[in-house]
Amino acid sequence: MSELEVEKQTYYGNCHCGAFKYSVKLAPINKASRCNCSICTKKGYLFAVPEKPSDFKVEAGEGVLKTYSFGNGIAEHKFCPTCGSGILVEAAKYNILVININTLKHGSFDIDNLEISTTDRVNVDPIYEPFTLSPSDTPEIPEGQKLYTGSCHCQAIKYTLTYPEIKEVRTCNCSFCSRNADMWIYPPIASVDMLDTEKNLTNYLFHPKRAYHGFCSVCGVDVVNRVDLHPTFKAPVRPINVRTIDGLKLDGLDIDKADGWSMESGPYKAYDI
Structure with missing residues (x-):
């Protein structure tokens, strides 16, 4: 050598x-x-x-x-x-x-x-175009908030979000979030409109079984965390992976790092070799 x-x-x-x-x-x-x-x-x-x-x-x-x-x-x-x-x-x-x-x-x-x-391939053809929001799907924007739109890549999953200007997000090193490099915000459920695309989500539940992670069954993009679907552990929020928000500049965001790995109740052993 x-x-x-x-x-x-x-x-x-x-x-x-x-x-x-x-x-x-x-x-x-x-x-x-x-x-x-x-x-x-x-x-x-x-x-x-x-x-x-x-x-x-x-x-x-x-x-x-x-x-x-x-x-x-x-x-x-x-x-x-x-x-x-x-x-x-x-x-x-x-x-x-x-x-x-x-x-x-x-x-x-x-x-x-x-x-x-x-x-740097952001401007390489074909240039990605966000979906066009129809007037009938455009929500009222509460004072002090902004309108965001987002989607998975193939746009089978789409949503609108009314939320204050996004400056800080949370990352997590748990066994699931780290695989997708997810970046989360936690808006109230009523602030998120999935525009009747929930049927295209695959909801994945794993230990400790508190949240259904919803990803697109076509392109595999992780979009939303459905904590409200669990029969006993429910929270009035609809966590959104901000990687899916149209036009949001990720580099300038403040990052709150959650140590989800140490919070998992029991070791993650999907691959013991």
Whole structure:
């Protein structure tokens, strides 16, 4: 091995529900990349690129993942249809495969000290256009609040939100939110109108079973946290993943970091190897 070569390590990962499990050989993870295109921003991907696609191995769940593509269809986004975890993006035509390292086992890398670069593709065709809100769906805006619109990527899930100017959001390092890089606000239920698109949500419930995480069954984007659906634990809020809000600049937001990992009652063991 030459001085410039770095010995690869084997990392293990999985979707949240554990239906899909994989291993991947990578150089020690001290840097990663983001993409600011429409789908990557909504999904919160954090990428590492294996030296070759064969360095990625399916350990369990071959054929389980669902595929979403758009535009020219070259890039295929693979996610679990049960829990919504976005695992990888593949462009088989160019022999390219990139891994969302948010889905690696907890502790696989130090995210707080990770060197992260951004690939600028926000203006690459096809340019993403938010949905057009009809006058009949436009709510009254209470004094001191703003009107926001948002959606999953394919726009099967759409909503309006009346809320004060968004300056601070909460992130969470729990086993679920960390996989999607979710960024939450907590508006009252009455402030959110799902515009009759709830039927397109897949609601995923997991331990401690307090919230149904609602993601799009078509594109896999995590949109809303349905804490109000639980039969015993109910809260009068409709948490929204702000990654799905149209035109919101994420970089300038203040971040409140919640330690959901330590709050989970019992260890997360979807992938013990």
